Each structure stands twice: as C-alpha cells, then as structure tokens.
Amino acid sequence: MIRVVFNRDEAGMIQSFSMSGHAEFDVKGKDLVCAGASAVAxxxxxxxxxxGKIEPIIDQGTDGGYLAVEIPQIEDEMTKIRVQVILDTLRTSLETIENDYSQYIKISYN
Known part of the structure; x- marks a missing residue:
C-alpha cells in the first residue's frame, strides 16, 4: 500500500508531504495506482x-518507493499562495485516486 502523509503548519498550510510503499495493484510496469500516484507527485x-519558483527539500530514499518533500521558509506572499495551490492540487489528485483505490493508497494528515 502507498501511504501518503501531509503535514500542515499552525495556519493550515501544507509544509511537507511524504509517500512510501508500493500499491501492489498489479505487477511492476502495469500498476496503474502506482503510476498515477507517482505521476501526480x-x-x-x-x-x-x-x-512555485522554490527549491523544495527532497528525499527519494535509495530503494524506490519513497518520496519526502519539505517546503522551505517562504517570505513572499504570492509565492506562498502559488506553492499552496500546487500542494492542494496534489492533495486533491491523490484523494481522487484514494477514493477509487482505497485498498491501495491511504492518505493521512498531521
């Protein structure tokens, strides 16, 4: 199963997210859930x-099946808005996949 965790700050802004695991919907190369989630992420x-014009802090691990992204401190308000729109679009897209394939992908929020 793919596990996605979104972390928000006190203001409700997404500050980081991580994805780990494998969907195992189908064999490697034919796994539509994995391909969809990976493409969106x-x-x-x-x-x-x-x-967004930022450089997020990215960790992809070494063995695949892992992605962690942290948003650096942003001072410019328009940049903050652009970044949050991108992250909310990611969240919405992954929730859409989860709605149809909930046994293969699980999203949680901190």
Whole structure:
C-alpha cells in the first residue's frame, strides 16, 4: 500500500508531504495506482520548481518507493499562495485516486 502523509503548519498550510510503499495493484510496469500516484507527485514537485519558483527539500530514499518533500521558509506572499495551490492540487489528485483505490493508497494528515 502507498501511504501518503501531509503535514500542515499552525495556519493550515501544507509544509511537507511524504509517500512510501508500493500499491501492489498489479505487477511492476502495469500498476496503474502506482503510476498515477507517482505521476501526480512528481508533476507537483516539478511544478514547485517551475511555477512555485522554490527549491523544495527532497528525499527519494535509495530503494524506490519513497518520496519526502519539505517546503522551505517562504517570505513572499504570492509565492506562498502559488506553492499552496500546487500542494492542494496534489492533495486533491491523490484523494481522487484514494477514493477509487482505497485498498491501495491511504492518505493521512498531521
């Protein structure tokens, strides 16, 4: 199962997220749940660089099946808004996958 954890600050802003595990919906190379979750997550990370104009702190582990992303301190209010829109889009996309494949992906919030 893929486990996703979103961490929010006191203001409710997403400050970090992590994804770990494997969906095991199907064999490697045919696992649509894993492919979908991975595509959404890596698309969001790329968007943080390109559209958010920030450099998140990223840990991909060494054996695959793990991604952790932490948002650095942001001073500019417009940048904060852009970053949160990207992260909320990631959250919504993963929740959509979870709604249809809840035995393969689980999202929690701290």
């Amino acid at each position: 890596f698309g969001a990370v790329n968007s943080l660089f390109v559209n």
